[in-house]
Amino acid sequence: MTSNFSNYASVWIIDTEFQQPDGEPNIPVCLCAEELHSGRRLEFFFDQPNENPFDYENSLFVCYNAAAEWKTFIALGWELPPNVLDLYFEHLRGINGVWRGGQYLRSVGTGLVDALAHFGEDSLSHEEKQDERDYIIQNGVIPPSGISADAHHHRIIDYCWSDVLGTKKLLPHMFAYIDLDQALLRGDYSKAVAWFEHNGLPVSPLYHEIQQHRNELQTHIAREVEAKYGYGVFAIEGKKHRKVVFKQQGFDALIERSGYGEFWPTTPSGHYSTTDEKVFEPLCKRCPELEPLRQARKSIKALSLTGTILGCDNRNRASIFPFGTVSGRNNPKARQFILSRPHWVRNLIAPVKGRAIVHADIIAAEAGIAADLSGDPELIRIYQSGADQYLEFAKSAGVVARDAVRDKRNPELEAIRDLYKVALLAIQYGVGAGTLSQNLGVPLWQAERIIASHKRTYPTYWEWVEAQIEWAREQGCISTNFGWTMEVGPDTPHNTLLNFPQQAGCAEILRLASVLAVERELGSTLCAPHHDALYLECDGRDAGRVAIELEDCFREASNVVLNGRVQLRVETGIVRYPDHYHDEDGQEIWEMVLDFLKQKEVEEQIPENVN
Amino acid sequence: MSEPHQNARYENGSMPVPKPNGFGGVDPQPQPETGAENSAPTTSTKIKTAEQTDEPSSSGKIKSASTAMVKALNAKKSYSAPVGKRVQATYPLQKPPKNKFVRVHPSSEYRLNGVLTLTDLDTSEIYYVSPDLKLPAFIESQTRVTDLFAAQMSDGSMFIWPLHRSETSWYRAAKAAIRIAVSKWVAVVARRAANTYDLVEPEDSIPEPDWSSLPPFAEMLESAFEDHMVTSLDHAFLRKLRGFREDGDDE
Numbered sequence: 001m002t003s004n005f006s007n008y009a010s011v012w013i014i015d016t017e018f019q020q021p022d023g024e025p026n027i028p029v030c031l032c033a034e035e036l037h038s039g040r041r042l043e044f045f046f047d048q049p050n051e052n053p054f055d056y057e058n059s060l061f062v063c064y065n066a067a068a069e070w071k072t073f074i075a076l077g078w079e080l081p082p083n084v085l086d087l088y089f090e091h092l093r094g095i096n097g098v099w100r101g102g103q104y105l106r107s108v109g110t111g112l113v114d115a116l117a118h119f120g121e122d123s124l125s126h127e128e129k130q131d132e133r134d135y136i137i138q139n140g141v142i143p144p145s146g147i148s149a150d151a152h153h154h155r156i157i158d159y160c161w162s163d164v165l166g167t168k169k170l171l172p173h174m175f176a177y178i179d180l181d182q183a184l185l186r187g188d189y190s191k192a193v194a195w196f197e198h199n200g201l202p203v204s205p206l207y208h209e210i211q212q213h214r215n216e217l218q219t220h221i222a223r224e225v226e227a228k229y230g231y232g233v234f235a236i237e238g239k240k241h242r243k244v245v246f247k248q249q250g251f252d253a254l255i256e257r258s259g260y261g262e263f264w265p266t267t268p269s270g271h272y273s274t275t276d277e278k279v280f281e282p283l284c285k286r287c288p289e290l291e292p293l294r295q296a297r298k299s300i301k302a303l304s305l306t307g308t309i310l311g312c313d314n315r316n317r318a319s320i321f322p323f324g325t326v327s328g329r330n331n332p333k334a335r336q337f338i339l340s341r342p343h344w345v346r347n348l349i350a351p352v353k354g355r356a357i358v359h360a361d362i363i364a365a366e367a368g369i370a371a372d373l374s375g376d377p378e379l380i381r382i383y384q385s386g387a388d389q390y391l392e393f394a395k396s397a398g399v400v401a402r403d404a405v406r407d408k409r410n411p412e413l414e415a416i417r418d419l420y421k422v423a424l425l426a427i428q429y430g431v432g433a434g435t436l437s438q439n440l441g442v443p444l445w446q447a448e449r450i451i452a453s454h455k456r457t458y459p460t461y462w463e464w465v466e467a468q469i470e471w472a473r474e475q476g477c478i479s480t481n482f483g484w485t486m487e488v489g490p491d492t493p494h495n496t497l498l499n500f501p502q503q504a505g506c507a508e509i510l511r512l513a514s515v516l517a518v519e520r521e522l523g524s525t526l527c528a529p530h531h532d533a534l535y536l537e538c539d540g541r542d543a544g545r546v547a548i549e550l551e552d553c554f555r556e557a558s559n560v561v562l563n564g565r566v567q568l569r570v571e572t573g574i575v576r577y578p579d580h581y582h583d584e585d586g587q588e589i590w591e592m593v594l595d596f597l598k599q600k601e602v603e604e605q606i607p608e609n610v611n
Numbered sequence: 612m613s614e615p616h617q618n619a620r621y622e623n624g625s626m627p628v629p630k631p632n633g634f635g636g637v638d639p640q641p642q643p644e645t646g647a648e649n650s651a652p653t654t655s656t657k658i659k660t661a662e663q664t665d666e667p668s669s670s671g672k673i674k675s676a677s678t679a680m681v682k683a684l685n686a687k688k689s690y691s692a693p694v695g696k697r698v699q700a701t702y703p704l705q706k707p708p709k710n711k712f713v714r715v716h717p718s719s720e721y722r723l724n725g726v727l728t729l730t731d732l733d734t735s736e737i738y739y740v741s742p743d744l745k746l747p748a749f750i751e752s753q754t755r756v757t758d759l760f761a762a763q764m765s766d767g768s769m770f771i772w773p774l775h776r777s778e779t780s781w782y783r784a785a786k787a788a789i790r791i792a793v794s795k796w797v798a799v800v801a802r803r804a805a806n807t808y809d810l811v812e813p814e815d816s817i818p819e820p821d822w823s824s825l826p827p828f829a830e831m832l833e834s835a836f837e838d839h840m841v842t843s844l845d846h847a848f849l850r851k852l853r854g855f856r857e858d859g860d861d862e
Contacts, residue, residue, distance in 0.1 A: 456767075481688060
C-alpha cells in the first residue's frame with residue numbers, strides 16, 4: 001500500500017496528546033510520529049519549547065481526528081501541514097447512514113477504537129483509553145506526586161504511540177475505499193476546524209452577569225412576557241427559591257381561548273403539545289402571536305443550562321463536530337455553542353477593543369443550490385433576479401398579480417407571502433398535503449393545490465430531484481460531487497433524500513470556503529461556522545478587507561461546488577467594538593435582558609440603609 | 612458520465628462509498644465534471660433522447676489556481692443521477708380521472724377517428740380490433756366505433772382518451788368535453804343522475820400543456836394497445852369471448 005504514497009516525499013502518521021480545559025485552547029503535552037517510507041520516528045514531550053521538526057515539502061500527514069493535532073500545532077505556534085488525510089472523516093463517511101444489526105453505526109461509536117474494531121483489529125478498550133486521557137488531562141506534562149518524571153513521560157508517550165500505531169493499522173484497511181483527491185479536500189477542512197475550535201467566538205462580559213442573575217432573569221422575562229401578552233402560562237413559584245414554571249393548564253387554556261384547539265396536536269394525556277421543533281416552532285409560523293411565548297420559554301429554559309462554554313478569555317470554544325450530520329454539516333452541541341442558543345443570546349457576541357467581527361452568510365442558500373443543481377429555469381430566474389422567492393412562488397401559483405412587488409405595509413400581500421413561505425420551505429422538505437394543510441391552516445384541497453402548483457411551476461426541479469431519489473434507491477447510496485456519501489436503505493426517509501443534495505451541497509460550500517480562508521491566511525481569524533455562515537474576528541482596521549476576502553472565498557467555493565448556473569449571493573456584515581452582534585429575531589428578549597441588567601445596576605448603586 | 616456506486620462498500624458490506632480510485636499515477640483520475648445532466652436518460656429508449664445542454668464549466672469562473680482550488684477541482688466528480696429530459700415510456704388508454712384537469716392535443720395528427728374496439732367488461736380494458744377480421748356475429752355486436760385523442764393531465768402525464776361513439780347523452784357530453792379541452796383545462800366529472808358530465812375549470816392558472824415530448828401518434832397507439840391488438844381469431848381475448856378455457860386448451 002505504501003507504494004501508493006510514493007509520490008509523497010514523506011508520509012507521516014502522527015498523534016498528539018494535550019490538555020483541554022473546558023472552553024480553553026489545547027495545552028500541548030506530547031507528539032509521536034512515524035514516517036512510512038523511512039520508518040523514522042519522532043517523539044516530543046512538550047515540557048520545553050520545540051521547533052516544528054517537519055519538512056512540509058511534498059508531505060502527507062495521516063491522522064485520526066486531525067483537528068485535535070492541529071490545535072496542538074497552533075498552540076505550539078507551528079504552521080499547519082499542506083496535505084492531510086483524516087481517517088476519522090473517512091470513517092464517518094464510511095458509516096454515514098449505515099444501520100447494521102438494528103444499530104446505527106454512528107451511534108455505536110466513531111473513535112479510533114471503533115474504527116479499528118470495525119475492521120476486526122484489536123486496540124485499547126474504551127475504558128483503557130479513557131483512563132489514559134483522564135490521566136493526561138489531569139496532569140499534563142507535570143507528573144503527579146509519587147510518580148517519577150520518567151514514568152510519567154513514558155506512560156503518556158506510550159499511550160500516544162498506541163494511537164499512532166492504531167492509525168497505521170487502520171490505514172491499509174480503509175485505503176481501498178478512499179478516493180484520495182476527495183479525502184485530501186476533506187482533510188484540509190480539519191485545519192479550519194482546528195482554527196474554529198482554537199479561536200472560538202468573543203463573548204461580552206455581560207454573559208457572566210446574566211449567568212450570575214439567571215434565576216432572577218428567568219423571572220423577569222416571564223413577568224415581562226406575561227405583562228405584555230397576557231398568555232397566562234408562566235407562574236412564579238417557590239418561597240425560598242423563586243422559579244419560573246411553565247403551566248401546561250395555562251397553555252391548554254391559551255390554545256382553547258385562541259381558537260387553535262381544532263388543529264393544535266395533543267399529547268397522549270390530552271394536553272396541547274409544546275414540543276418545540278415538531279409542533280411549537282412550525283405552528284408559530286401560522287400563529288405568530290405565540291412566537292414571543294416560544295422564544296421566552298426557550299430562553300428561560302436555556303438560562304437554566306449552565307454550560308461551561310467560555311474560556312478565561314471570554315471566548316466561546318465549542319467542538320464543531322465536523323461531518324456530524326448525515327448531510328455532512330457541522331453538528332456542534334447546542335448547549336455548548338453560542339450560535340445554537342436562543343436568538344437573543346447571540347447578541348452577546350462582541351469583539352474586544354480594537355477588534356471587529358466579520359460574518360458572511362449565503363443568502364437563500366438552499367434555494368440557490370436547488371436552482372443550480374437541478375437547472376430549473378424558473379428557480380434560476382428567481383434566484384438570479386434577487387426577487388423574493390416566496391412572493392414569486394405565490395405569483396407562479398396565480399395567487400397574486402404577476403407585477404406584485406413586496407410591500408411590508410401591505411398586510412394582505414404579506415399574509416400571502418408568509419403563507420407561501422411556509423409552504424415553499426415545507427414542500428422543499430417533502431411535506432405532504434395533510435401536514436401542510438395543518439401548518440398553513442388551509443383546507444386539504446388547498447394544500448394539495450399549493451403542492452401541485454409547486455410541481456407545475458418548477459417541473460425541471462422535480463424531475464431532477466425525483467431522479468436523484470430513484471438513483472439513490474437503486475445505488476444504495478447518495479453522494480455529493482465531492483464524495484460525501486450516505487448509505488440509503490429501504491427505511492431511509494424520502495424527505496431525507498429529497499433534501500440531501502441541498503443540505504450536503506451547502507455543507508460542501510461552507511467547508512471549501514473555510515479551506516480557502518485558511519489558505520488565504522485568514523485561519524487565525526476564523527471563529528465559527530454556523531449553518532450557511534462563517535464568523536471571523538480581526539483587527540478593526542482590517543475588517544473591510546477581510547470581509548471582501550471572505551466574500552470571495554464563498555463565491556469561489558460556490559462556483560466550484562455548483563455547476564455555474566447560479567451565482568450564490570453572499571451577505572457580509574462587520575461588527576466593530578464597542579458594538580455587539582445583532583440578531584433581529586432575538587431583539588425583544590434581548591431588550592428585556594438589558595432592562596433587567598440596568599435595573600440591577602441601579603439597585604446595586606443604591607446604598608443599603610443600615611439604620 | 613455519472614459514476615455509479617458499484618464496488619462501493621467495505622468488504623463486509625457496510626460502507627457506502629463511490630467507486631474507489633487509485634492515485635499517485637497508479638490509476639488515472641476521472642476528470643472533474645460539472646452538471647447533473649451529463650448522461651442519457653434512463654427511461655424508454657424508444658422515445659426521444661435527452662437534449663444535452665452545454666453548461667459553462669465551473670472552473671472558468673475561478674480567478675486563481677490556488678492549491679485548495681486545484682484540490683477541489685480534482686476532487687469533483689459526478690455521482691448524481693443521470694438526468695436528461697425525461698419522456699413518458701408508455702401511454703395508457705383511459706378516460707380522464709375525475710380529479711385531474713386535462714387538455715386534448717389540438718392537432719388532427721394526434722387523433723384517430725373510427726377505430727373498431729372491444730371492451731373487456733371484466734377489466735374495462737379496451738382492445739383494438741382489426742377491421743379486416745371476420746368476427747362471429749355475437750362478438751361483432753359488442754364492438755364499438757371509438758375515436759382516440761392524445762391528451763395530457765395537469766401533472767404533465769400523457770394518455771390516450773377513447774371516446775366510444777353512441778347515441779347517448781354521455782357520448783354527447785364527452786364529445787363536448789373533448790372539444791373544450793382542446794383550448795382549456797377541464798376536469799370531467801360524471802353527474803350520474805343526469806347521465807352527463809360536468810366540466811370543472813381550475814381556480815388556479817395552469818401553464819399551457821407542453822406537447823414537445825410526444826412521439827408520433829402512431830407510436831403512442833402502438834404503446835397503448837401493445838398486447839391489446841386483436842388481429843386474429845386466436846387472440847386470447849377473443850378466445851375468452853368465444854368461451855375457450857384460459858389455458859388455451861381448445862380440445
